[in-house]
Amino acid sequence: MSASHIPDLDNSETLNVNPFNDAQDVKNWIRQQALALGFADCGFIGVNHPVFSQQMQGLRDWLAAGHYGQLKFMALNHDKRANPGLLVEGSRTIVSVRMDYLETAPRPRRIEDNLRPNHAIIARYARGRDYHKTMRSRLKLLAQKIQIMLPQWQHLDVNADQPFVFRPFSDSAPIFERPLADAAGLGWTGKHTLLLNKQSGSFFVLGELFLSLALPDDSPVTAHCGSCTACIDICPTKAIVAPYKLKADACISYLTIEHDGVIEEKYRKAIGNRVFGCDDCQLICPWNRYAKISPIDDFLARHNLDDSLLIQLWQWSEEMFLDKTQGSPIRRTGYVNFLRNLAIGIGNAPYAYDNIVQLKSRLGTLGDVLDEHIQWSILEQKSKQANDVFID
Numbered sequence: 471m472s473a474s475h476i477p478d479l480d481n482s483e484t485l486n487v488n489p490f491n492d493a494q495d496v497k498n499w500i501r502q503q504a505l506a507l508g509f510a511d512c513g514f515i516g517v518n519h520p521v522f523s524q525q526m527q528g529l530r531d532w533l534a535a536g537h538y539g540q541l542k543f544m545a546l547n548h549d550k551r552a553n554p555g556l557l558v559e560g561s562r563t564i565v566s567v568r569m570d571y572l573e574t575a576p577r578p579r580r581i582e583d584n585l586r587p588n589h590a591i592i593a594r595y596a597r598g599r600d601y602h603k604t605m606r607s608r609l610k611l612l613a614q615k616i617q618i619m620l621p622q623w624q625h626l627d628v629n630a631d632q633p634f635v636f637r638p639f640s641d642s643a644p645i646f647e648r649p650l651a652d653a654a655g656l657g658w659t660g661k662h663t664l665l666l667n668k669q670s671g672s673f674f675v676l677g678e679l680f681l682s683l684a685l686p687d688d689s690p691v692t693a694h695c696g697s698c699t700a701c702i703d704i705c706p707t708k709a710i711v712a713p714y715k716l717k718a719d720a721c722i723s724y725l726t727i728e729h730d731g732v733i734e735e736k737y738r739k740a741i742g743n744r745v746f747g748c749d750d751c752q753l754i755c756p757w758n759r760y761a762k763i764s765p766i767d768d769f770l771a772r773h774n775l776d777d778s779l780l781i782q783l784w785q786w787s788e789e790m791f792l793d794k795t796q797g798s799p800i801r802r803t804g805y806v807n808f809l810r811n812l813a814i815g816i817g818n819a820p821y822a823y824d825n826i827v828q829l830k831s832r833l834g835t836l837g838d839v840l841d842e843h844i845q846w847s848i849l850e851q852k853s854k855q856a857n858d859v860f861i862d
Contacts, residue, residue, distance in 0.1 A: 472686055493685050502585055503615050504567055507608045508766045510520050510674055511667075512567040517555035519682070521653040525553050525646045532715075539719030540729055546643035554650075554680075558825040560635040560681040565612070566654040568667070568674040569605060570764040571595045573771060580752055584742065587819050590780045593723065593747025595675060596770035596799045602640045602798070604768045604840045605677040609638030613679055628683050635682035640675070647676050658693040662701035662712040662751040668694060671758035694757070701751035706740040710751065721845065722748035726811045727803050731839055737766030738814050738846065743780060745811040772798065773793065780815045781828055783808075806836050811833040817847025821854040 481836045490496060492510050497514055514520070526548065538836040541825050550556045554564065560728050572594060576582060583591045595601060613636040621674035622629035639645060652659050655668035656676075664672045668691070695713075702710045722744050733741070752758055771777075773794045786794070788805045795801040800808065809832065829844050829851070 475802075479692065488622055488625070490623055490626060493626060496623055496626065496628055496683070497685055497688075499619070500565065500612070500616060502566055504565070504612055507566045507612055508569065508764075509608065509612075510570045510670060510762065511656055512565050512738060513651065513656045514685050514836075515564050515566060515650060515654040516684075517553075517564060519650075519687060521649050522554060523552050524648055525649050532679045535717075537711075537717045537719060539724055541718060541724070547719075549646045551646055554645055557639075557645070558635060558637045558680040560633070560682045561637070562629060563681045563683050563685045564608075564654075565679040565681060566650065566651045566652060566655050566656055567605075567609065567677045567679070568657050568665070568672045569601065569671075569677065569766065570670060570762045571598075571601060571766075571769045572673045572761055572763050573597070573769055573776070574593075575761060575763060576749075576753055576758070579700070579754055580754060581753050583744070583749065583753070587743050588779055588781075590745045590778050590783050590815060591743050591748075592745060592775050593749055593798065594673065595769070596746055597769070597775045599768040599772070599797050600799045601675045601768070602642065602799070604766065605640035606638045606642075606746050609635055609640070609677055609679045612793075612851075613681070615680070616683070623741065628685060630683060634680060635680075637680045638677065639680070640677040643724050645678060647678065651676050652680065653687075653690050655688040657689050658691055658695075659714060660701065660757075661699065662697055662710055662755075663714060663716045664752065666695070666755070666757050667727075668757065671761035672752050672755060672822060673758060698756065700754045704750050704754040706742065706748070706750060707737050713815065722750075726807075730807060731852065733810065733814065733840060735846065738843075739818060739850075741811075741814050743815040745780070745783070745808070745815050746803060775800075780812055780819060781825065783833075784812045784816060784828055793795075806840055809836065810840055813840065813843040813847045816852035817843075819851075826851050 474658050495844060501512050533545055555561055617634050620630045620634060648665050651665050660666040685694040707720045707722060709717045711717050722741055726744060726746050791805045816829060819825060825849055829848050833841055833844055
């Protein structure tokens, strides 16, 4: 029975004949409900799937290479990463979901962010509401819909006659999130280490719903990167050191979000005007010509964060920062580190006398770390003063 023939929640309660014949019908119904809640797709994988233990050696090698920067939590909870069932007692199946987040489609294979050097570039997933909250709330709704249907599934061998257990996750636990989604058929792992989908590119976020239902695994899809190395070639800091290998402590997303304190000078020019995250490896990917616009309003840009000048955000007080980033992933980086990122962006911008004035206005106000980046940026601006060209 195809997904289109599985009745929705309301209609199924009025039928005299139970339409669910096997576990695949249950999976089709859950997938249908997930799509109705705004998820782009979902896949199913057991908590004991071999992918989890297989990933452990790769994680150990990555840690041994020292590519994790300040992400020391990656060295913890390896027992739960290898055995995700330990996270939720009684869980048997993980529903892996993806959620599109684009507000507008970028032009294919163009890094348009580089054409606006006076603008503060914020990664597209982070311009609206924090997706973690959106993801978890909708996964909880999906679980509640599933729970209502359990009586109709008790004649099936899916564990529906036992106490129902569920828990939603979204980048909030030691889970191999991307390998899990890969194994569940939501896409394949690209050379930039992000998940790619043949129909939707990569501009989506992932989440998981752990369930006590016993449902059969989905199958992975074939990879379609071929000989393409566009993501490796475009990376501003050369953080993709080889296909499928990311030096996280060189990645702009890590440097501008996760890294606390001084950013090494060797990366500052490459960061450009990216003040929270980086989309370059996605923007250049040919598969993102198929990227989809999100149906979810939470991803719409707030406070003009898709079109703000560096100097405008530099003038935010801490109170303004806290107000305008309420419910936003940008809050995660903190006020001082956000100013640090902006200082780098202003230093990389075309010369303007006001840039130097604005930079100097914050010297000595928020500590040595910010002062070091301000001084660097002032020197960068002065070095370009003789070639005063305005772009934007």
